[in-house]
Amino acid sequence: MAEDLWKKEYDFAVAVARKAGAVIREAGEKEIKVCTKSSTVDLVTKTDERVEKIIIGSLKEEFGEGTHCFIGEESVAKGEPCILTDKPTWIIDPVDGTTNFVHGFPFVAVSIAFAVNKELEFGVVYSCLEDKMYKARRGKGAFCDDDRITVSDVEEIKKSIIISEHGTDRSPEKVKKIFSTMQKILCIPVHGLRGSGTAATNMCLVACGAVEAFFEIGIHCWDIAAGAVIVKEAGGILLDVDGGPFDLMSRRMVSANNKKIADRIIKEIEIFPAERDDAPIQKK
Numbered sequence: 596m597a598e599d600l601w602k603k604e605y606d607f608a609v610a611v612a613r614k615a616g617a618v619i620r621e622a623g624e625k626e627i628k629v630c631t632k633s634s635t636v637d638l639v640t641k642t643d644e645r646v647e648k649i650i651i652g653s654l655k656e657e658f659g660e661g662t663h664c665f666i667g668e669e670s671v672a673k674g675e676p677c678i679l680t681d682k683p684t685w686i687i688d689p690v691d692g693t694t695n696f697v698h699g700f701p702f703v704a705v706s707i708a709f710a711v712n713k714e715l716e717f718g719v720v721y722s723c724l725e726d727k728m729y730k731a732r733r734g735k736g737a738f739c740d741d742d743r744i745t746v747s748d749v750e751e752i753k754k755s756i757i758i759s760e761h762g763t764d765r766s767p768e769k770v771k772k773i774f775s776t777m778q779k780i781l782c783i784p785v786h787g788l789r790g791s792g793t794a795a796t797n798m799c800l801v802a803c804g805a806v807e808a809f810f811e812i813g814i815h816c817w818d819i820a821a822g823a824v825i826v827k828e829a830g831g832i833l834l835d836v837d838g839g840p841f842d843l844m845s846r847r848m849v850s851a852n853n854k855k856i857a858d859r860i861i862k863e864i865e866i867f868p869a870e871r872d873d874a875p876i877q878k879k
């Protein structure tokens with residue numbers, strides 16, 4: 596029988612995401628020490644760093660040192676490169692929704708994706724406070740726990756709920772564009788606008804049909820890599836905010852249940868610049 600390629604890695608990712616989620620839940624019950632990164636609203640905690648270490652450490656122990664590459668949010672924050680090569684690469688957000696975690700807002704996710712030859716092979720998003728395990732392998736469908744999930748069949752934008760986020764860049768020009776886009780979409784009118792505070796969870800909400808689309812400029816590859824596989828395998832679509840092909844490192848994305856909804860949103864998006872995740876470090 597043909598080898599079930601990357602199955603071992605996938606199963607291990609699910610187990611390690613569950614373990615990481617338990618650490619986050621436990622840490623949330625104690626006092627949380629908060630630091631900041633790029634700005635006063637870009638929060639990080641000791642738990643983010645600790646959980647990333649646990650995930651990468653477990654993966655290295657299981658698959659050996661030097662066999663795989665890693666792109667982890669907190670390692671990149673400490674100066675590690677953020678370049679996706681053809682080598683098997685884990686893309687990790689240990690705590691997606693750190694601000695939620697700090698405030699006790701109940702959506703926090705562990706996001707783990709695996710890419711080979713720059714193609715995403717699987718994605719795991721563990722929404723650890725809800726205890727929901729979203730997962731998908733390329734070509735094998737998307738699941739929440741053991742249940743198969745699919746995107747919504749709504750085609751009319753006026754019957755949709757759309758998610759977006761504000762990110763952590765508060766420069767007035769960007770904030771103006773973000774709110775102007777939201778205003779235009781709200782006034783189409785759509786049934787509602789939402790935001791869970793975690794991009795990974797937002798994508799799972801698209802995948803399971805709770806909302807029709809999630810778009811954002813400013814997200815990072817670790818926020819959306821796992822969710823991208825889950826949305827696609829649930830029957831959804833991923834595009835750039837200008838309607839071109841989705842590019843994981845571009846920091847721009849529209850994920851939607853179908854092209855009709857995606858195109859309608861794209862018509863309203865006011866694009867602003869965001870430096871690519873894989874931009875050379877000296878330029879950052």
Ligand SMILES: O=P(O)(O)OC[C@@]1(O)O[C@H](CO)[C@@H](O)[C@@H]1O
Nearest residue numbers: 691692693760762792793794814
């Ligand atoms: O820093 P974290 O908690 O991992 O990322 C959370 C988050 O704010 O980052 C994205 C980019 O702004 C948002 O979509 C998402 O909600």
Ligand SMILES: [Mg+2]
Nearest residue numbers: 688691692818
């Ligand atoms: Mg994140």
